[in-house]
Amino acid sequence: MATTFADQLRSLPDDALGALIQLRPDLVVPVPADISALAVRAQSRNSVARCLDGLDEFTLLILDAARLSRATDTALTSVDAVLTLTDGVDPEDVKAAIERLRVRFLLHGPPEALQVVGAVDEVTSPYPAGLGRPADFLDPAAGALCADRAKLRRTVLAAPAAARAVLDRLAVGPPIGALSRTAIDTAEPVRWLVDQHILVPVSEAGRAPRPDGELVELPREVGMLLRRDTGPLGALRPFPPLPDAPVRDRKAADSAGAGQVMEAVRATEAILEALAAEAAPVLRAGGLGVRDLKRLAKAAGVDEPGAALLIEIAYASGLLGESEVNARSTNGAAQDVFLPTGAYDLWRATGVATRWATLVRSWLAMTRQPGLVGRRDERDRPINPLAPDAERAGAPQARREALDALADLEQGAAPSVDDLLALLAWQTPRRSRGREVAHRDAYFGAALLGVTGLNAVTSYSRLLLADPEADETDPLGLHPAEAPADAVRALDVMLPAPVDHLLVQADLTVVVPGPPEPELAADLDAVAEPESAGGASVFRVTPASVRRALDIGYRADDLHTLFRRRSRTPVPQTLTYLIDDTARKHGGLRSGSAGSYLRSDDEALLTEVLGDKRLIPVDLRRIAPTVLVSPRPVARLLGALRDAGYAPVAEDAGGTMVLTRPKARRAPSRTPRIAEPLGPPLLAGPRLAGVVEQLRRGDIATRAARRAPVTVRAAQGQAVPGLTAVQQHSQAMAVLQQAVRDKVKVWVGYVDSHGATLSRLVKPVSISAGYLRAEDERGESLHTFALHRITAAVTEE
Incomplete structure (x- = not known):
């Protein structure tokens, strides 16, 4: 064979x-x-x-x-x-x-x-x-019954209703059933079928008898008779079951998807900012705790499954990592926490489309299944985000299968998840069996990330999912075409352009009618509190936000200029008063190390502070009409004063105000984990032709070695039948010289540079300077052999 x-x-x-x-x-x-x-x-x-x-x-x-x-x-x-x-x-x-x-x-x-x-x-x-095995193979009596077609039909038609139900169940397949001794209602019908030789008792090969009953098998002929309506193979579907799904307008699907893209990017950024403000500890068993997941989901305005998916993607993208904090636990072990990495700052500085492409590519490649978060493992323990239990090696392939099946449908088709599962079960039944949960996760994950809009694959996502075409100018495939660049350009056209202006309302709310430019976003983070996000973001200016801006180095004039330059509406007088009042109070109190001290030119203000009962824990006392001191550190004194509603500013030893921007906490940068390729590389063009050529050459060399003359094989030390004299070196040289003159092919045995003995059929061209030059068997290349390495030479018969 x-x-x-x-x-x-x-x-x-x-x-x-x-x-x-x-x-x-x-x-x-x-x-x-x-x-x-x-x-x-x-x-x-x-x-x-x-x-x-x-x-x-x-x-x-x-x-x-x-x-x-x-x-x-x-x-x-x-x-x-x-x-x-x-x-x-x-x-x-x-x-x-x-x-x-x-x-x-x-x-x-x-x-x-x-x-x-x-x-x-x-x-x-x-x-x-x-279908089961043939009846004559299982039992002679069953074979005799099935050989008589008419008798077999009469016997099946005479079966009681309960026995017929058993037959119909086994006819669908598999044809094996277990007869349980405890199931009284099925024992009698099955026993009747066995007695009539319609079912045959069988045993499992290599196993002891089943303690709960025996196995019975439905012979092939009986199964084919019971399938007379559907055919011997059952229902045959030559074509895939195309879902009866609504077809969305392309623009509507793309618009919905683009809106979801902005929401996914915003939610990811909100989660990472919440972690930067308050790091989440790493559980002892690994992963993120349930309470932290709820907190991050609330901060991002998404549900917990959506937050778990975005957290997993951020970690796979290298935007989120683990860092060791200075605080020590009670047992002396360092505490690890989840924090954004340095890559997050670079990611945040790019456009929305580029950020989305980074998230989606990491989602497609990560070997994690976020849909398992919240479920129970085999030990009945909940699975947490970033925990080892959510690792699944087959997740990338399952994700690709689901998305490719959606992308292969007509443009705008929006099937339900059940329609998608039915389609996958037809396309690759062996591979899809057992992956239904992963395919569902891929379906809902694509909707959350904006890969689909209104359940239809968007046009820009098709560009991202498309396999790069083979480049004939790059036969080795060292520089494959990058589909994400095309997808980013297509998505950029659909997203609203970043805006450089805002609208200030009389109630001190600030409306940004679109995604803000990076510079405007940085200013808003400093001077206003976010209230809502979406296509138009809403912020609110408060005394605390103005004070925060002053603390990091803004001046009152800077804030007035910012709102006059950026606002397309007149700046309300209330905002001007708020900035001026806060700036006038800002720095009215200054603290230093005494532990710490507090000084002010306003003696009445110091008297008010000294009498404030909320500041009793910092132990303030007056050492001069304009100076109070405290044994507490400066940071604690400043925090207590600000909590009490005052606006102090720290100063250095020379009396200069110390204005600092809070240092962002970041975890060490980490390289994202990239999944292994889903399968062997697909060959095409020159690479495929090269593989075929290599197989042909290897086959020719192998066959040539097999049919080499016995003299050549004996000279190489191979076992040959009978007694064969080894050719002398002078005889081999004479054969080669004659072959050059006659221009005939010769079998040459030789030892290569690695000491291996080989044989080749060549056509000698010349012998000179201790070398033989010869064409190979097909005349496609010229080979050079050192004469001292040649062991034998025999003319081709």
Whole structure:
């Protein structure tokens, strides 16, 4: 079989062999030595299982039909035999499925004598199409009953209602059932079916008898009789079940998606800012606590599953990391906390579209399944964000499968999640089985990130999801085309342009009619408190926010200029008064180290502070009419005064005000984890042609070594039948000189630079300076052999 299989591969033209490699790229990872090795790999269990995982439901059923229709003596089938099992389906659809199996070499041979690759039976169900084994194989009595078709029909029709229900259940597949001794209601019908030889008791190979009952199997002939309405293979669907989904207008879907993009970027930024303000501790078992998740979800204005997804993406993107704090726990161990990394500052300085592309690419590649957050693990413990329990190696592939299935639908199609799962179950039933939860997570994650709008894949997301086309000018694939750049440009057009102005209201609210420019956003963070976010952000100017701006170095004139220059509406008088009043009070009190001191030119103000009961904990006392001192540190004194409503400013030893911007806390930068490629690389163009050429050359060299003359093999130390004298070196030189004159081909045995003995069929061109120059067997290249390394030379017969 292996020789016949290898010969069939060897006889393929280069384009057909290249098509096989494209359909089954794992066959050339690494590249086999020759086509015989390729044939062995193509029949291996792992390669066949990988190939079957990519086939659709209809093609797999046609493969089952080929398995069912094999002759008992030759194990061969034919196209006509398969067509007899697919009555009611267009024969052209069946032949197309057979051709898909043949080009993948799961079926091989001529149409009248097809053979199923042996590993198919090893990696698939022992019951093709859910049908049992032949009756004569299971039991002679059952075989005799099934041989009489009329009697079999009468027996089945005479079955009691309960027994018929058992038959209908087993006919759907699998054909194996367990007869439990405790199930009284089913024991009697099954016993009747066994007594009538419609069901056959079987045992599990290599196992002891089942303690809870025996196994019974429905013979193949009975199953096919019960499937007379649907056909021997059951319901056949040659084409995918396209969902009856609404079709969204492209602009409407893109607009909805772009709005969700802005919301996802804003929520991610809000979560990271909340962590920068108050770091979240890392749990002992790893991950983020439930209370911190709720706090971050509230800060970002999203639900907890959405916050968990954004936290996982931020960590995968390298925007979030772990850092060790100075505080020590009671047992002396350092406490780790989650903080934004330095990469967050760079990410925040880029445009919204670029930030979105970074998040989505990390989401597609991360080996995490955020949808598991909040569920219970096998030990009934809740799974937290960033915990090890949410790690899933197959998550990137499941995400890609769901998004590719959505992108393959017509533009604007908006299927439900159940429609998507049904489509995936038809496209790749073997791979999709058990991945339903991951596919659901991908569906809802795409909606949260703006990859889909109104449940339809957006046009800019299609550019991001598209595989880069092979570049013929880059045969090695060192510089693949980058789809994200196109997606970012397409999304930028749909997003509102950043605005450099604001609208100040009489109630001291500030409206920004669009995403603010980075400079304006920095000013607003300093002078106003955010109230709401969205397409138009709303901020509010308060005494505390003005005081914060003054604390970090703004002056009253700077604030007046900022609002006059940025506001498209007249600056209300209340805002001017608020700034002036706060600036007038700002710095009226100054503190230093005494522990700390407090001085002011306003003696009445110091008297008020000294008598304020809220400041008793800082132990203030007057040492001069204009100076108070405290044993507490400056930072504590400033905090107590500000909590009491005063506006003090720190000063240095020379009496100069110390205005500092709060230092942002950041975790050490970390490299994002990139998932391994989803599979072997897809070859095309020059790279594919190079692999095919390498296989051809290796095959020629291997076959040439096998048919080398016995004299050459003996000179190389190989075992040869009978007694053969080793050729002398002078005889080999004479053969080569004569071959140069006669221009004939010669078998040359030689030892290469690594000490390996090889043989090659060449056509000598010249002998000079201790070297033989010769063309190879096909005359495509010129080789040079050192004469002292040649062990034998024999003219081709």
